[in-house]
Structure formats: C-alpha cells, structure tokens
Amino acid sequence: MWYNNILETIGNTPLIKINAVASHVKPTILAKVEYFNPGNSVKDRIAIKMIEDAERAGLLKPGGTIIEGTSGNTGMGLALVAAIKGYRCIFVIPDKQSKEKMDILRAVGAEVIVTPTDVEPEDPRSYYSVAKRLSKEIPNSFYPNQYDNLSNRQAHYETTGPEIWQQTEGKITHLVAGMGTCGTITGISKYLKEKNPQIQVIGVDTYGSLFKKYHETGQIDMEEVYSYLTEGIGEDFVPQNYDGSLIDHIIKVTDKDAAIMARKLARLEGLFVGWSCGSAMHAAIEYSKNLTANDVVVVILPDHGTRYLGKIYNDAWMSERGFLEPSTMVTAKDILEKRKKIPLIQVKPTDTLSFVIQLMRDKDISQIPVIDNGNVVGSINETRVLNALLDNPSLKDAPVNTIMADPFPFVLPSTKITLLSKMITKENPAVIVQTENGSYEIITKSDLLDVLVH
DSSP states (O other): OOOSSGGGGOSOOOEEEOOGGGTTSSSEEEEEEGGGSTTSBTHHHHHHHHHHHHHHTTSSOTTOEEEEEOSSHHHHHHHHHHHHHTOEEEEEEETTSOHHHHHHHHHTTOEEEEEOSSSOTTSTTSHHHHHHHHHHHSTTEEOOOTTTOTHHHHHIIIIIHHHHHHHTTTOOOEEEEEOSSSHHHHHHHHHHHHHOTTOEEEEEEEBTBSHHHHHHHSOOOGGGOOOOOOSSSOOSSOOTTOOGGGOOEEEEEOHHHHHHHHHHHHHHHOOOBOHHHHHHHHHHHHHHTTSOTTOEEEEEEOBBGGGGTTTTTOHHHHHHTTOSOGGGGOBHHHHHHHSOOOOOOOBOTTSBHHHHHHHHHHHTOSEEEEEETTEEEEEEEHHHHHHHHHHOGGGGGSBGGGTOBOOOOEEOTTOBHHHHHHHOOSSOOEEEEEOTTSOEEEEEHHHHHHHHHO
C-alpha cells in the first residue's frame, strides 16, 4: 500500500501512555502525539480542512495565494497543502516565534513576513492586521484566518475527536488541551461530549493571556494581558472558535513550568515535543493529583521539539531566563572537581572475594570497578558478594571474575547530573568517567547527593 501524496498521511496519530513523568499520580495519562503528522504538528489537520472547504466555497481558485497569520505550525501545514495543490504561500509571523519555525516555513517554499509581537491585534503592524491587509491587496488570495474560521474546529470534530474515542475504547474521562485558536479543544470536546457528556475538558492557558479570566467571568480584562514567552497557546482576544460551553476548567501554566516539563518529556519519555506540549502536560499532571486510578486523561501534545532548538532545548537560553536551576547544569567533571582528590579504588579479576570484602570495609565503600591491564572489565558490589557467599560460603577464596558483573556504565566528563541520576540505579550503583587525561574515576549516588545538598 502507498499514499498518493503527503496529505493522505495526516491524522491517525498515536496515543502513548505517559509513565515516568506521571508516576506520582493515580490516573492513566495518555498523550495524543501530534508530531506524527507530516508537518510535525496538530495544525496539519486544520490546514487541509480550511483549504478544501475554501475550494468548495469558491474562495480559493487555482493559482491563488494563501495568506495567513501564524505562529509557525499552521503555516507549515498550509505550506504542505500548497505544495501539493500548487498555491503560493505568504505567512505573517510574530517576532517572538523561534527562528527554527521561520526557517522551516521558508524551506517549504513559503514567503515569511515578521511583525512585532507586543502590539494590539488592531494595530496595523500586528500579524493579524498585516495578513488581512495583504489578503485584500493581492488578487486571487485567500486568508484562512484560523482563529475565526470554523473549519478549524470542524477538522478536530471530524478527525481528532473520533480517533481519541476509538483509541481509548470510550474510556476517556478527561481531555487536556492548550488554548490558542481554540479550534483543537472545542472541536474535540464537541465530539467527545456528544459521546459522553460526563467527560471533563480542561483548557490550558498561559500567564499573560485572557482565556482563563474570560471563561470564568465573561469579561475581557486587558490588565490580565501582557507579554509571555510560551508559543502556541494564549491570546489577547477571543477567537470565534472559542466556545466556553465546551470547556469545563482552565488552568494557567507559567513559561518556566512549561519549558521544564517539555524537557522532562524528552528526557524521561522519549517524546521530543514543543513548548506548549509542556504546558499541557504540566496542567494534566497537576489536575490529575485529585483524580482516581479509574480516570483516563488524554493530553494533546501539538508539535515537535525541533521548532524550539534555539530556545527551550538550549541550555544557555534557558539559564539566561532563570528557567534552569544551577544544580541541573552540574556535570560529571564538576562533581569530580568538587570531590576530594582520591585515587580510584579498584580490584583485579584475580583478586579474591575475601580481599574485596576487606577492602570495602577498610575504605567504607560498597562498589568497586574491576580493572585488568588498564581496561575496565567488570564491577563488583557488596550486595553481589553477600548473595554469592550466602549461597556458597566457600567462594570467599574464589577470584572476583567468578561473580563480577558487567562494567559500570561509562559517561563523558560533560555528562549532566540529570542524566547521571537516571543512569545510577539499583542495578547500576555507579558510573565510570574517563577523564581528559585518560584515567578513570567513579561517581556514585552519594556523590550526586553531596553536590545537590552542599
């Protein structure tokens, strides 16, 4: 089987269980991972829907131009549609968006116009206003206007909602999704609530956006609106795709919490996702603290981490904004430099277990690397020795290589403490660092604790 073009691969994205990040909450948390779409975001779904609806309505004719104000992801989806259908694309994008997003849009043939972020929507310099003006000035052009185009919401009613219902076998109890254009959350919610009105829908907003206050009071409070960094969620106006009756609660998430959670998803779950994905997952985890083991929470993860390489996945950028705690930047080299200079305690494969026991007692250590002719060939720890001697006390005079385990994992001096903490486990109580001069050093859990505490 093959597809006739890339557009036929849109949708049917996987639902993946979240494990490590959600280990401290009771519900089952499932991520709808939208970067499996060909344009690496949930916006591919609305791009094809808006364009095909416009074609049917006669609003977009062959050889025409698509003009849209976008944070990047919708532009990518529209660019894919345009490439297959033969349209020209012009995208107006606010300057707070990542350079990667702009570069990707240009790579797929779009013309990109960058406008200032910190202006009112009605300001002629805003990306909304510039897009509208260009659509009036350029003949045979179409302005999809994803914020007010109800094909946005309908795309999710027709595709994303049914997929989630089918993938969870109707067991979903809660939906968590970010709010930007509001098409994703309202479209999915409409479908799911028709299937089961008891399903709770939690919107995710960011500080500096008006959605939460507007949802709770019906009032637009511009004092709530200010500049924020998170991309893809939040707004300073209410899009027509918003429908408060389809949203039960809204949670605000800070820029920092969103960025840190996105990095956790990459590091702990292998999900290399975008910034607003961190917002959604952070909100889902917080909300789930009050739920039960019978609940099934589906979280929409809209896009891919490649859009944010220069921002949340850049340690320097994160540190400049105070998003990374200094302790998370500590490396294996830093740990060794802070620790007292002590020679590496080691044993040979031919040393006896009784010698190892005495050495551990004398040095007050519980694990030792086994080194032969300058090469690390194995490891030995007190638990392994104890279990061996309990099974057969006569092994006390046996050589180490009769019971030694594999070598401890090797790491580079530049390996960060966040990764070291994952590698040092019950099964692997230490790691080996090969220093710049070629010698070996060992790092244990107590070394990590010493650095974090002091």
